Amino acid sequence: MLDLAGIFVFALSGALVGVRRRLDVVGMAVLAEMTALGGGILRDLVLNVRPAAFSSLGYVLVPMVATLIVFFWHPHVQRVMPAVDVFDAAGLGLFCAVGTEKAMSYGLSPLHAALLGITSAVGGGVLRDILAGQIPSLLYDRQLYAVPAMLGSALMALLYTLDLHGWPTTLAAAVLAFGLRIAAMRLRWRAPLARGVTSE
Amino acid sequence: MLDLAGIFVFALSGALVGVRRRLDVVGMAVLAEMTALGGGILRDLVLNVRPAAFSSLGYVLVPMVATLIVFFWHPHVQRVMPAVDVFDAAGLGLFCAVGTEKAMSYGLSPLHAALLGITSAVGGGVLRDILAGQIPSLLYDRQLYAVPAMLGSALMALLYTLDLHGWPTTLAAAVLAFGLRIAAMRLRWRAPLARGVTSE
């Protein structure tokens, strides 16, 4: 169920990017589906199992619902633009926790499980940005994006190693990553540039 | 054999985009192979089987032949440009039908089989556009592109559920999608934009 919540918020972020880029409802739906399901599909391909997106009804329908909500819900799109980033942060948190947990349950080492959790968390957003013709915010946004997912995934992998799993654990890791991502945006936390490089 | 026909027309479309972007023969071949095989590879990765492209000789050689045809065939490239869209529509139709059929035969539900059929139909073109540095026409072209593939895939899934399969069924679904795509281009059928959004 947490998985569906993550899919819903990521799909909202995808559909909102679609509106911002003036895509029609089909383009919005494609972006919503890819943002919501892309990270999990990458995760499942690496785990060598059939992607959950292709066996569950909810995984396909939830992004459709999100697309319709965005399609009808706001005549004045510009007003809610900051919300994209908050939805995106929530999806980031939920996906890194859920993805790491699934990877641990398939027997990956904690390091690799955390790496795959990060991949599933940022993968959908990267696919969304590439499809929308934007350079992935993962790379260019100097505000921390991957680092919160890293710490959330690391917490999840650590707790799982200590035999703590179930939804409270997953939620704790998700909230950690979400909170750090929001803090990074608000407080403008930044990762350092290489020596001799200046931001434009 | 329908599969090889789809691969041939997609490869032509890829090689023609390569000419339009002034790529050399190697770049043309890469675009032709990716356009022709990309969607099927994505489909087979999701189905968790070795991609057909990596076990069949024809799948690799047909795009090479298509590349050479495009390479030698027309000194006056501009004249045949509209043909790219027609070849693309034919590939779209064939791939959504063949992809949905293969997914059904691997036991996916009709909904997921149709979704995977659409993926295999549009995947190659999306990869082609991303590689060629263009925003995927799937998203930005307001003329319907994914919707014809959806209806063709849905017809294929429906007929398969009714125990109708074989090449006449596949061809019928392919022709439906092809015809709808051509009609969408000619008659400028368009998907709606979200409320309050205007096309530029």
Add this chain to the structure above:
Amino acid sequence: MLDLAGIFVFALSGALVGVRRRLDVVGMAVLAEMTALGGGILRDLVLNVRPAAFSSLGYVLVPMVATLIVFFWHPHVQRVMPAVDVFDAAGLGLFCAVGTEKAMSYGLSPLHAALLGITSAVGGGVLRDILAGQIPSLLYDRQLYAVPAMLGSALMALLYTLDLHGWPTTLAAAVLAFGLRIAAMRLRWRAPLARGVTSE
């Protein structure tokens, strides 16, 4: 061990592209990991096995080390820019040889093994360029890039068929591809354009 060397040089090339695009250390690490591991992950997904990157510690850590070396190593980035291409050529050679060998050992035909070797050699660089918002040099750089990998992969597949494998064989194929790539850059070897097309 040759595999780790290829990963190291590709990661250097990825991190250096990150510096050139003024990315922070996180973006540099993402580019380094994707450039280094992307091709091998694509190869292993096609082979339908769990990607080596997600079971080996070294594969994940080596790109981190490469990122830190690039991060601290040069205050004067511009000076070493030509080195990116040399590192990239070395990675190209090592990956096409190692990738072809692995594909042969999984029972692919020599043609398909060579194709997959080329994919694993150029895949990481293509992902790097797409992520960095550049058109893949694979396509646009008129200097030969894929052709050296093709010849290195073909040599590897040929020798493997003759029952010659082990690190000297792999190294020979890698050196062939590396040498041809360097020669192509120095001597400006170029692939032909289609008839009637002129370079801008």
